[in-house]
Amino acid sequence: MVLLVVFFALLSFLPSIAPGGISSTEMHSVVESQKITTNFIGDGQVVDLPYRVLQKVSTSIFGITLYSIKLPSILIAVLTGLFLILLLNRWFKSDVAIVGSILTTLSTAFLFLAGFGAPNIMYVFWLAVILWLGSKIIGNKNTHPMLVISFAFCVAMSLYTPLLAYVALGIAFAGLTHPHMRHSLKQLKFYQLAISVLVFLGTITPLVLSCILNPSVISSLIFTDNISQYATNIATAFAPFFSFISAYDSVFLAPLFGLATVALIIIGALASIGKLFTSRNTIVSLLIIFSILTAGFNQSAAIAIVIPIAILTTAGIESIIQKWHSLFPENPYAHILGTLPVVVVVIFIIFSDLSHFIFGYHYTPVVANNFDNDISLISEHLDTGTILIVPKEHQNYDFYKLLEKNNNITVTDTAPERTNMPIASLGEPYRADDLELKQIITSPKKLNSARLYIYEKVTTEKQGS
Numbered sequence: 198m199v200l201l202v203v204f205f206a207l208l209s210f211l212p213s214i215a216p217g218g219i220s221s222t223e224m225h226s227v228v229e230s231q232k233i234t235t236n237f238i239g240d241g242q243v244v245d246l247p248y249r250v251l252q253k254v255s256t257s258i259f260g261i262t263l264y265s266i267k268l269p270s271i272l273i274a275v276l277t278g279l280f281l282i283l284l285l286n287r288w289f290k291s292d293v294a295i296v297g298s299i300l301t302t303l304s305t306a307f308l309f310l311a312g313f314g315a316p317n318i319m320y321v322f323w324l325a326v327i328l329w330l331g332s333k334i335i336g337n338k339n340t341h342p343m344l345v346i347s348f349a350f351c352v353a354m355s356l357y358t359p360l361l362a363y364v365a366l367g368i369a370f371a372g373l374t375h376p377h378m379r380h381s382l383k384q385l386k387f388y389q390l391a392i393s394v395l396v397f398l399g400t401i402t403p404l405v406l407s408c409i410l411n412p413s414v415i416s417s418l419i420f421t422d423n424i425s426q427y428a429t430n431i432a433t434a435f436a437p438f439f440s441f442i443s444a445y446d447s448v449f450l451a452p453l454f455g456l457a458t459v460a461l462i463i464i465g466a467l468a469s470i471g472k473l474f475t476s477r478n479t480i481v482s483l484l485i486i487f488s489i490l491t492a493g494f495n496q497s498a499a500i501a502i503v504i505p506i507a508i509l510t511t512a513g514i515e516s517i518i519q520k521w522h523s524l525f526p527e528n529p530y531a532h533i534l535g536t537l538p539v540v541v542v543v544i545f546i547i548f549s550d551l552s553h554f555i556f557g558y559h560y561t562p563v564v565a566n567n568f569d570n571d572i573s574l575i576s577e578h579l580d581t582g583t584i585l586i587v588p589k590e591h592q593n594y595d596f597y598k599l600l601e602k603n604n605n606i607t608v609t610d611t612a613p614e615r616t617n618m619p620i621a622s623l624g625e626p627y628r629a630d631d632l633e634l635k636q637i638i639t640s641p642k643k644l645n646s647a648r649l650y651i652y653e654k655v656t657t658e659k660q661g662s
Contacts, residue, residue, distance in 0.1 A: 204275060204278050204302060205271070205275045207303075208271045208274055208275065208308075208311045208312065209271060211308060211311075211312055211554075211555075212263060212264065212267050212271070212312040213263070213264075214555055215312070215554055215555045215556075215557070215558040215559065216312065216448075216558040216565070216568040217558065217559075217568065217570060217642060218263070218568035218569045218570040218571075218573075218642045219263065219266055219267075219314060219568060219569070219570075219572065220313075220315075220448050220567050220568050221567070221592060221593055222313075222315050222448065223266055223267075223313065223314035223315050224593045224596035225315075225593075225596070226248075226249070226252060226266075226314060226315040226316065227252065227256060227261060227266055227314070227596055227599065228595045228596050228599065229242070229245075229249060230249040230250075230252040230253040230256065231253060231256070231599055233246075233249055233250060233253055237403070237407075238403050238406050238407045238410065239407075239410055239411075240411075241407055241410065241411030241413065241414050242407075243357060243403060243404050243407040243408075243414060244357065244359060244414060244417045244418060245316040245319065245357060245358060245359070246357045246403075246404075247319070247354055247357055247358075248269060248273075248316040248318075248319055248358075249316070251269035251272070251273075252266070252269045252314065255268045255269055256603075260603040260604075261572065261599055261600060261603045261604075262572065262573075262576070263570070263572065263573055266314035267312055267313070267314040269314070270310065270311055270312065270313055270314055270315075270318045271311055271312070273318050273319070273322050274302075274307070274310060274311030274318055274322075276322065277302075277318065277321055277322045277325050278298060278302040280322075280325040280326050280329050281298045281301060281302065281325050281507060282294060282295060282298040283329050284325055284328050284329040284332065285297050285298055285507065285508070285511050287329065287332045287333075288332075288477045288508070288511075289511050289512075289515055290515070293511060293514055293515045293518065294511060296511070296514055296543055297507060297508075297510055297511025297514055298507070298511075299543070299547065300458065300461075300507075300510055300511075300514075300543065300546055300547070301503065301506070301507035301510060301511075303547050303550055303551060304453070304454060304458065304503075304550050305450055305452075305453050305454070305455075305550050305553055305554045305557070306438075306449075306453040306454060306500065306503055306506075307321070307503060308550070308551075308554045309448075309449065309450070309453070309554070310500065310503075313448070316358065316497075317497050317500050319355075319358045320358065320361070320497070320498060320500055320501040321500065321501065321503045321504060323351065323354070323355035323358060323361055323364075324364070324484065324501060324504045325504060326351050327348070327351050327352060327355065327364070327368075328480065328504070330344055330347055330348040330351060331348060331368070332476075334348060334385075335378060335476070338384055340384070340385060340389070342386075342388075342389050342392070345385060345389045345390070345392075345393050346389070346392055346393050346396055348393070349393035349394070349396050349397040349400075350396050350397070350400055352365050352368060352397065353396070353397045353400035353401045354400060356401055356404055356418070357404060357418075359417060359418050359419075359420075359421055359495050359497070359498070360418070360419070360420070360491045360494060360495055360498045362418060362419065363487065363491060364487065367483065367487075419494070420494035420495060421494065421495045424493065424494060427493035427494075428493065430492060430493045430494070430495075430496055431489060431492045431493045431499075433496060434492040434496035434497075434498075434499035435489075435492065435499055436451070437449040437450065437451040437452065437453055438451075438452065438453045438454060438499070438502070439452050439453075439454060439459065440452050441456065444561045444563050444564055445563065445564075446563050446564075446567070447564065447567065448564070448567050448568070449564070450553065450554065450557040450558065450561065450564055451564075454506065455546065455549055455550060455553065457542065457545065457546045457549065458506075458510060458546060458550075460513075461509075461510045461513035461514060462506060462509045462510055462513060463513070464512075464513035464516055464517065465508070465509035465510060465511070465512030465513030465514075465515075465516060466509055466512075466513075467516075468512055468513065468515075468516035469481070469509070469512055477508065480505075480508075481505040481508050481509060482505075484501065484502070484504055484505040485502060485505050487501060488500075488501045488502040488505070489502075514539065514543075517539060518536065518539060521536075562644060565642060566642075566643060566644050568642055569640065569642050569643050569648070570640055570642050571623065571624075571640070571648055571649075572600065574638050574640060574648055574649055575600060575604060575606070575623075575649070576604060578621075578636075578638050578649060578651070579604065579606055579619070579621055579649070579651075580619055581604075581605040581606070582605065582606065582607075582618045582619070583606045583607070583618060583619040583620070583621055584606070584607045584609060584612065584613065584616060584618050584619070584620045584621070585597065585600075585606050585607065585608050585609075585621050585622070585623060586609060586610065586611065586612055586620065586621065586622040586623065586627045587608055587609075587610060587622075587623045587624075588610055588624075588625070589610040591623075591624070594608075594610075597623065612627060612629055612632065616654070617654070619651065619652075619653075620632060620651075620652045620653075620654065621649050621650060621651045621652065622649070622650045622652070623648065623649060624645070624648060625650075626650050627650065627652070629652075630655075631654060631655045632652040632653070632654065632655065633652060633653050633654075633655045634650060634651075634652055635651050635652060635653045636649075636650075636651040637649070637650055637651075638650075638651065
C-alpha cells in the first residue's frame with residue numbers, strides 16, 4: 198500500500214515536468230471522449246469506451262486541463278502497478294516480485310503510459326488484470342465465484358480495446374485444447390460458469406449492437422493501421438524500444454528500456470530456457486508474439502510487450518539472486534552481502550530511467566516537439582471573452598473548439614469585423630489591418646516557440662494616422 202501511495206504521488210507530479218504538455222494523439226482522444234453520448238451504441242462510439250468514459254468524466258469535472266486529460270491514465274497506471282505486483286507475486290517470491298514491479302512501473306515505457314492521456318495504457322492494464330485473475334483460477338480447487346465472474350467481466354471489457362479480441366480468442370482456444378485448463382474449468386461449479394457467461398454476454402452486448410449498426414467499428418477493433426504496410430508498421434512501432442543510437446520522431450523516447458534492463462531481460466530469458474513449457478514462460482512467449490504480430494495492424498499494440506518484459510526482468514533478478522545464494526547455501530551473511538550489489542543495480546536502474554524520462558522530454562527536440570503546453574498558455578494568458586483564432590486546417594482545431602466552454606473564450610478561424618473583445622491567434626500570426634500586435638507568448642516546448650499572438654483592435658483614428 199505504501200508503494201502504491203508513493204507511486205500515485207510520483208505519477209501525479211511527473212506530468213507537469215515530463216512531457217510537460219500534450220500531443221495531437223491526446224487531443225484527438227479528448228475530442229473522441231467528448232463525442233460520447235447516451236446514444237453511444239448507435240453512434241459507434243464504443244472503441245476504447247472504458248477509457249473514453251473516464252476521460253470525459255475527468256474533463257467534465259475539472260475542465261480541459263493538462264491534468265484532467267491525463268488523470269484517467271494516472272489512475273489506471275496505479276491499478277496496473279497493483280495488479281503487476283499481484284501477478285508477479287504468483288510466480289516469484291514476494292521480495293523479488295516487488296523489485297520487479299518497481300523496475301517495471303518506474304521504467305521510461307511505463308511512466309510514459311501513466312502520463313499519456315490516450316488509451317494506450319489499457320493494453321497493459323487489461324493484460325495484467327486478466328493474467329492475474331486467470332492465475333488465481335487455474336489450478337485452484339476452491340475458486341471464489343467472484344474471481345470467475347470478474348475474469349469473464351474483464352475479458353469482455355477488454356474487447357472494447359482494439360486487437361485485444363485476439364487475446365480473448367487465445368484464451369478460449371487454450372481453454373478448449375489445453376488439458377490443464379480444461380481440468381480447471383471442469384472443477385468450476387455450474388452456477389459459476391452460468392453467471393460468468395451471462396456477465397460476459399451482457400457486457401459485450403453494447404459492443405455487438407454497435408458493430409451491427411456500424412460495421413466500420415469491426416475494422417477499428419480488429420485492425421486500424423494500413424495493413425498493406427504490415428512489416429513497416431511493426432518496424433516503426435518497435436523502433437524506439439531498444440534504440441540506443443538515435444531518437445525518432447515519435448511520442449516515445451528511445452530507448453524505452455535501458456541497457457541495464459535489457460541485460461536483466463536477457464538473463465531472465467536465458468534462465469527460462471530450461472523451463473520453456475511452464476505456464477509462466479508459455480504466457481511470456483505468446484504475449485511477445487501477440488505484441489509483434491498485432492503491431493502490424495495497430496502500432497499502439499506494441500506497448501503490450503511491457504508485460505512479458507516485466508516478467509523476464511523479474512526472472513533475471515531472481516536468477517542472479519539464486520546463483521549467488523547457491524554459491525554459499527549455508528552462509529546467511531554471504532546472502533546479505535550478495536544481495537547488496539543487486540540493490541545497488543536496482544537503484545541505479547531506477548534513477549537512470551527517471552532521469553532519462555524527465556530530461557529526455559526536455560532535451561530531445563525530435564520527441565519534445567510532439568508535445569505542447571498551449572492549453573496552459575491559453576488558460577494563463579487569455580482573458581475571459583477573448584477571441585482565439587485557430588486556422589480551420591489546423592489538425593487539432595476540434596480540440597481547441599472544446600476550450601470555448603471551459604475557458605470562456607471564442608475559437609474561430611477568422612477575426613470578426615466588429616468586436617470589442619481581446620483577440621489572439623494560435624501558432625502563427627494573423628494578418629489584419631485593424632489589428633495591432635501587443636504581445637507574443639512563447640513556449641520552450643516547441644521548435645516554433647512563439648505560440649500565442651495577442652492583438653488589440655486599432656481604432657479608426659489610429660488607422661488614419
